[in-house]
Amino acid sequence: MSRTPRAFRSEARAAVVFLLPALTLIGVFFVLPVIAGLVLSLTDFDIYSLGRTADTRFVGLSNYAGLADNGVFWVAMRNTLYFALVGGPLTIAVALGAALLLNAKAARLKPLFRTIYFAPVVTSIVAVAVVWRFLYHPRVGLLNTLLGYVGISGIDWLGDPRFAMPAIIVLAIWKNFGYSAIIFLAGLQNVPEELFEAAKMDGAGPVRQFLHITLPELAPTFVFVSIITAIGYFQIFAEPYVMTPEGGPLNSTLTIVMLMYREGFRWWNMGFAASIAFVLFAVVFGGSLLSKRIRRRSSR
């Protein structure tokens, strides 16, 4: 290291100059709003505060304490976990299945199917909701008509608190699996063909090839897909919002972000809504850390 302190200093100065634009943008549009949000979550900022700023109280952690006593918050938390823990793995499984089908040598019309799988991802959720509401209609819906042939009838998909969330999960899987499928497909196309040839020579069947070559080779893709899906699903809003704008029967499809939207933008309880946002952040952050730890342990 022949660098003189002076040269180092000028290099550091150059680095600062290069970083400054990006850091400024991040500071102004990310760090500051986050700090402002955190401060907001410690106040009772609401419609009265908007009228007169002096009508704002610093309430410490009582918004957070209020969340703990708030029955609706726990309902929303439970619904969100239900959605993420059931819907997430199912979405990934369907996406992987679709990617394997698309990657199969015997598959025909691949571009067509790729488009079909991806179409829901880029379709407007509002248009999707109109169609799916008809599919789920208890009397004239396609789903119940089909179920009628096998002797099941009268399920009120969006109206029964037991079925509303599963119905939303099915819609979300259909809407979102295409994105992960395309990423899995890219991952699959990167698996070296030689590995399969070698395995075949060693006498491995398709199942063993899948378990011992495809899955391990896809591990990095899995990590990416599962984190992106988990983050997206914890913040689920659009699907339940368009299907059941009020949060469904008995709030059975009310998610954390829907509750935050309702409190913040409908009732203007900004302080309380900000505290919900930070709790959600903590949950997603904790979840990501946990999954990282689990992966590290399993790869050891």
Next chain:
Amino acid sequence: MTRRLVAASLVSACLAACVGSHGGREVQVVEFWGMGREGEVVAELVPEFERRNPGIHVVVQQIPWTAAHEKLLTAHVGGSLPDIAQMGNTWIPEFQVVRALEDLTPYASRSATVRRGEFFDGIWETSLIDGHLFGVPWYVDTRVLFYRTDLLREAGFANPPRTWSEWVNACRALREKNRNPSFKPILLPTNEWPQPVVLALNSGATFVNDDATARFVDPRFLEGFTFYLDFFSRGDAPVVAGSQIANLYQQFGEGEFAMLITGPWNVGEMRRRLPADKQDEWTTAPIPARDGAPYPGLSIAGGSSLAIFATSPRKDAAWKFVEFLTEPEQQVRFYELSGNLPARRAAWDAPALQKDREMAAFRTQLDHTVALPRIPEWERIATAVFEEGELAARGRFDAAEGARRLDVRVNAMLDKRRWVLSR
């Protein structure tokens, strides 16, 4: 405040520059925000106003209803409110709290046309906060009973129910006579607050006390709330939310239910969407009265008022537009264009309204409306009413427990208001 003024004057300067002046005279540009269909329709009324007032040019900005509330609030925060806007009645207390609205009391006291007695009482009161006027009623929206005349006749009722016990009897008869297995006598969507609120009004509920405390554990609320819930427990009403009803009009036309409580916009919708052979088989009636109370019963007074914003530098010109829009002739034109009911009594003498079969019930009902609590929290409180109502309708608890839960929830919502009032 000054920043807001600067922004407002910049906007107006730009508008004035863009529009220029008519015939070399100074022209004031008044910006009006209208919501949804009303925003479209009001543009058709503007030419007549500008003909009469050559010095004023009205620019109409149309805003979708779903975004209107958020847009008005953010415009207030950002200092970009227009001069005048159409405001949903329940928003007036909220915008008054944030000090966005001009007190119109002095304007009204000077006015030759905008006077209290000219308007329906219940609707005038919705814009009145602590004796000050913050909006002039433009159109009203109240709830009445829509019913299938043929189905009621088959069940032995030639006339719509006039009292609560007649109502219950009619439901029972309908249930017994109707062969359709999915038939229910009445539709009361569990995600709508007007139905339980209207019924509670009829037993005298006031929901909130003057000192911002809740008033649900009160026989006057409980009686109406119990009456509402009994429709579900007797099987007279299905426990469904509005979002579960794929096509209300189709189901009403097919006779899946015989009655519903809804507003004037559905008169036009029913006429458009029900099949031709069913058009003479439905009509409207005022809300049935609680047993022992005079007929008709009470209903809510909704609709929109015209409000002038405190930041507007052209309040006199804006007020002229308010006077114009609320004069009887324009109210009738507005009704013909949009189907919205005039807030002014005199407008109801017009043949278009007099001859309309379905409008008679609305005319009667408008003399029997009650203003709801004028506090910013009201919409939240109303939401809580239907939420607890839904839980009770699904059998989680009884009406008394629902009222107790409402007291707890609403008192928590009003905590801030009590603190502000105490200051």
